[in-house]
Amino acid sequence: MDLSGIISIAGMSGLFKVIAQTKNGLIVESLIDKKRVQAFSTHKISALEDVSIYSTADDVPLKDVFQKIFDKEKGGACIDHKSSEADLKKYFKAAFPEYDEERVYVSDIKKVLNWYNSLQKDGLLDKKEEAADTDKPKVKAPSADVKGATKTVKDTGSKSVKTASAKVKVQGVRKSGVA
Numbered sequence: 302m303d304l305s306g307i308i309s310i311a312g313m314s315g316l317f318k319v320i321a322q323t324k325n326g327l328i329v330e331s332l333i334d335k336k337r338v339q340a341f342s343t344h345k346i347s348a349l350e351d352v353s354i355y356s357t358a359d360d361v362p363l364k365d366v367f368q369k370i371f372d373k374e375k376g377g378a379c380i381d382h383k384s385s386e387a388d389l390k391k392y393f394k395a396a397f398p399e400y401d402e403e404r405v406y407v408s409d410i411k412k413v414l415n416w417y418n419s420l421q422k423d424g425l426l427d428k429k430e431e432a433a434d435t436d437k438p439k440v441k442a443p444s445a446d447v448k449g450a451t452k453t454v455k456d457t458g459s460k461s462v463k464t465a466s467a468k469v470k471v472q473g474v475r476k477s478g479v480a
Contacts, residue, residue, distance in 0.1 A: 302364050302367055302368055302371070302426055302427075303425075304348075304349040304350040304363065304364055304367075305348075305350050306318055306319045307319075307332075307348070307349045307350075307420070307425070308327075308329065308340075308346050308347060308348050308349065309346070309347045309349065309416070310329070310340050310344050310345070310346050310347075311344065311345035311346075311347075312344070312345075313338075313340075313344075314333075315331055315332055315333040315419060316331075316332045316333075316349070316416060316419050316420070317329035317330060317331055317332065317338075317340070318330045318332060320337060323339065325339075325341055325342055326339055326340050326341040326342045326343075326344070327339070327340045327346070328340075332419055332420075332423050332425075333419070349363055349364075349416065350362075350363075350364065354366050354397070354400055354405060354409070354413070355400065355401040355404040355405050356397075356399045356400050356401055357399050357400075357401055358399065361397075361399075361400075363413070363416075366396075366397050366400075366413060367416075367417055367420070367426060369396050369397050370396045370397070370414075370417050371417075371421075371426055373395070373396045376421075376426070376427075377421070378418050378421050378422070379392070379396070379414055379417050379418060379421075380392045380414060381414075381418075382410075382411040382412075382414040382415040382418070383411075386407045389407060389410050389411065389414070390402075390407065390410065392414075393405075393410045393413075393414070
């Protein structure tokens with residue numbers, strides 16, 4: 302379950318997929334209607350991979366909560382987030398029994414279940430086995446003697462610059478701090 306690139310924006314309904322980064326924010330695509338809009342840096346943006354739920358022991362990442370709901374429903378949709386409060390609490394307790402009932406409010410449960418159903422509807426909750434680092438092919442870095450290789454040169458008190466010919470180009474800084 303990969304939640305990278307999926308965000309929630311305060312004041313906008315639904316979840317969004319990050320398409321590109323701009324000078325002033327992000328270009329995102331709604332998972333509901335597939336429309337692209339710009340999310341400015343002044344918006345309150347929450348990445349789903351950074352969200353966690355209070356539990357009796359420690360905070361649990363949202364990815365793990367989604368995994369528990371996914372396992373409970375065998376990959377299907379969960380209860381509607383517009384159900385009664387008692388039904389929502391009962392369902393969430395059955396899916397995630399160790400959640401902290403005092404700090405997780407019904408509004409939080411509604412949000413989690415709504416997000417789960419949105420992601421499940423779009424097929425973004427498929428079980429995917431993450432490959433171990435040892436299975437990834439090793440990429441050989443270009444050597445310095447290759448013509449056209451890029452090389453970064455660092456010099457104390459100077460700005461390092463990447464150059465295509467690997468020649469050193471540095472910009473000096475005066476000791477007074479004024480350039």
